Amino acid sequence: MSVDLTKSHQTLPAPRPTDARLRRRSRSAVARSATGDRWLLVLIGLVLLAVGVGVTLLYYGVFGSSRAARPLLDPIIVVTVATDPVLWRVIAIAGGIVLALLGLIWVARSVRPEPRPDIVLDGGPNTTIRVSSGAAAEAVATQAATLPNVARARARMVGSTAAPALRVTLWLTDDADVRAVLHRLDEEVLATVCSALDLSALPMAVRLEVERPHPAPRVA
């Protein structure tokens, strides 16, 4: 009996992530998430709308005509600030710094391109293995393009190094049986990449497109 000594140092394979987690990861791999930007826009919009509505109501005297007659720079504010100018200056500076930092962080996150994570494998003690995101994606795309009824395929790694996922775009021919293509994508392409990378599962988001039929070449 021969023993495979090469595997003796390898740790137990990581447990397969739950189905729910896989589904969630594949769902978020469909496209770059814009949720943060959207909610911040809505929040700022609500604040502006509230201010606009509030001031308009004030103008029309809904809050009382004496309140409406007060100046914008209310003397109450001036007096409050004058009693302890240092405190208010510090508050203003701190508030300004916080606002500037938040704004810059938001810009950085908005503008940063979507990461293409590499896949890190466990190679044992003193050995690190990193499969570049381009290599893995190209291998998947090349194999996907060989499937019948698939005219073109494109793939990229998305997510993070800890939780990578694949985003694949398939251009199908007009007469494609979509169910069959997806089935073969799962059984062949996804299975192959998982076994190559020794992953129990790799979430995948598939986008389907239809290939434009090329007009038949004219023969002179």
Next chain:
Amino acid sequence: MRALLRVLAPLLGLALAAAGVLVVIEVVAAWVLPDTEGLLVPWRPWSVTLANLSWNENPVPGIAIGVGVAGLLLIIVGLAARRGDVRLEAPTTAMTVTTSPRVLARLVGTRVRASDDVLSASVSASARRVAVAVLAWHDAPPDLREVIVGGVKELLDALPLRRRPRVAVSVRKQEGVR
């Protein structure tokens, strides 16, 4: 809409950051060098104007309405910038399959236009509804609409769609000779 979001979000972030930086600069400048005009922002004449303007005078309502409208527009962009993906059934939980309404419209359009009785067709599709407006030759059979509806439903059934969209077909006849 999402393209607009991509542009607005960083711009708003920059505006907020600029506002924060301006506040810090002006307050520090006013503290260190008192009795001087504002460094970048003429806040002394501004504060005089604000002290002499009350809430019930123009141009306050105009500005307030402008601000409110801007806020409303931001809310609309934020809420409307959703992906209109059409979801399909996947063979495994590790996979999510989507396509765009444009692709669905293409497939339906190709199928509808394949009929000889159809002169032209325009399709608008979403995950919930597919609407086809057909212009038919005047000698088209009277049951053309039912035939087209049947064909589109057959096409949609062949796709593993998560939810089958409602199909609405309208047929108009073209006068004149083919």
Next chain:
Amino acid sequence: MRTPQAEPADRGSLDIHPAVLRKIVEHAADSVPGTLRHERRLAGIDVGEAGASARVTVGPGEPAPVDVRLELTLRYPVTIGNVIEAVRAAVADDLARLAGHRMRALAVTVSGLRSATVPTRARVQ
């Protein structure tokens, strides 16, 4: 009076240049089945083929341990973990045998996964 000579094992020392170590490592990696040669491109122009590319750092100590960084192209599909294990064994073996160095850490980056059936270059006959 002549000073006594040192033992043969302590006479002189052999320092192997890192470039030689690099060649040893690359040759060992290329000999493992599963690694491929891939075409090298310079500004989009084909400038020939290359196999594994290595960077070797010699640490302090006696015998000097060697840290190896390797960049490889592998065949696809293949179980990457197994191939890297074979590469590690081959490189460590050759380094010890040919250069007397012990390999300490190995960092591999797989920068290409090519299907053997797809030709890397289309040639027009």
